[in-house]
Amino acid sequence: MTLLGKARLALGGFATIAALTLTAATPARATYEAGAQAYMNGQYSQAIDIWRRFAIAGDVRSKKVLGDIYSGKKLEGAKDAATPLEEIPINNVQALMWYTLAAYHDFSAYQTPSAYEVNARILAEQRLPEIRGRMSTANVDKAEKLVSQTFEAGSAYDLYRIGEMYQKGAGVRKNNTKALKLFMLAEQRNVPEASVASAHIKEVMTAKEIKTAEQSAAKWQPPLPPEHTGKTNQQKELERLKKELEEIKMAEALKAVSDIDVELIQRALNALGFRAGVIDNKLGPGTRAAIRRFQYSTVAKDTLMSDSDK
Numbered sequence: 001m002t003l004l005g006k007a008r009l010a011l012g013g014f015a016t017i018a019a020l021t022l023t024a025a026t027p028a029r030a031t032y033e034a035g036a037q038a039y040m041n042g043q044y045s046q047a048i049d050i051w052r053r054f055a056i057a058g059d060v061r062s063k064k065v066l067g068d069i070y071s072g073k074k075l076e077g078a079k080d081a082a083t084p085l086e087e088i089p090i091n092n093v094q095a096l097m098w099y100t101l102a103a104y105h106d107f108s109a110y111q112t113p114s115a116y117e118v119n120a121r122i123l124a125e126q127r128l129p130e131i132r133g134r135m136s137t138a139n140v141d142k143a144e145k146l147v148s149q150t151f152e153a154g155s156a157y158d159l160y161r162i163g164e165m166y167q168k169g170a171g172v173r174k175n176n177t178k179a180l181k182l183f184m185l186a187e188q189r190n191v192p193e194a195s196v197a198s199a200h201i202k203e204v205m206t207a208k209e210i211k212t213a214e215q216s217a218a219k220w221q222p223p224l225p226p227e228h229t230g231k232t233n234q235q236k237e238l239e240r241l242k243k244e245l246e247e248i249k250m251a252e253a254l255k256a257v258s259d260i261d262v263e264l265i266q267r268a269l270n271a272l273g274f275r276a277g278v279i280d281n282k283l284g285p286g287t288r289a290a291i292r293r294f295q296y297s298t299v300a301k302d303t304l305m306s307d308s309d310k
Contacts, residue, residue, distance in 0.1 A: 038050060045088075141173075148172060156189030178213075266290075
């Protein structure tokens with residue numbers, strides 16, 4: 001194994017240990033409530049941060065609520081319903097990832113999951129078709145890749161679970177080759193169920209598929225933790241400046257069209273289902289967000305444009 005490979009293995013193992021420690025040390029119900037309180041106080045970024053930390057640590061309610069947030073679903077109790085959409089734009093890739101992780105949350109390690117936790121898993125599963133229906137195939141693939149990486153960065157049993165998902169086509173697109181690879185990895189890490197699953201799936205696979213899975217398992221390395229793959233501080237600062245410039249341009253554009261009939265636009269947007277909100281003849285955050293959603297809808301199905309161009 002190369003030095004880089006050993007480093008990736010060590011980092012992946014450290015991330016898993018940290019997550020397991022956090023799961024055991026933190027009561028899940030309290031963690032979700034802390035995020036909910038921050039959200040109700042209008043501290044949306046802080047709420048996202050809290051829910052994300054404990055979703056990674058294994059809190060199903062936090063996973064489900066992140067799906068709600070990123071899908072644009074309105075949560076009860078917020079001080080200003082328009083503000084969350086301005087501060088946390090809709091991100092269907094993230095929404096599908098978190099809903100999938102919640103929908104396939106494993107309760108086997110729980111003594112007795114609460115009704116709230118079981119309900120969170122059920123509601124997340126119900127939201128999956130709607131979110132997938134509004135996404136391109138490429139974006140669904142991105143979300144499924146994130147789901148797979150999350151499981152692969154977890155425990156040996158998580159490797160087996162994502163293998164099962166690939167085998168059944170549950171939460172991710174059915175792929176027997178990927179399933180066998182993951183079963184093999186779990187089997188090497190002493191997961192008894194993986195041995196049985198590996199033997200069964202080989203019965204419906206070709207020799208070529210089995211060989212590809214074996215080669216892929218031999219090359220596999222645990223995904224690096226997010227802090228080692230995310231954007232640098234310099235990249236984040238450049239993005240912040242870019243967003244600031246775009247907001248300045250938007251403000252200048254609004255001044256140039258200050259005489260437009262906003263009420264007429266609001267009524268038209270609401271009639272078309274783009275949720276401009278209350279008809280008040282003001283070009284506020286809710287109306288601007290609705291205009292952006294309308295603009296995006298005009299190119300959403302354009303197969304010649306990339307997602308970034310749209």
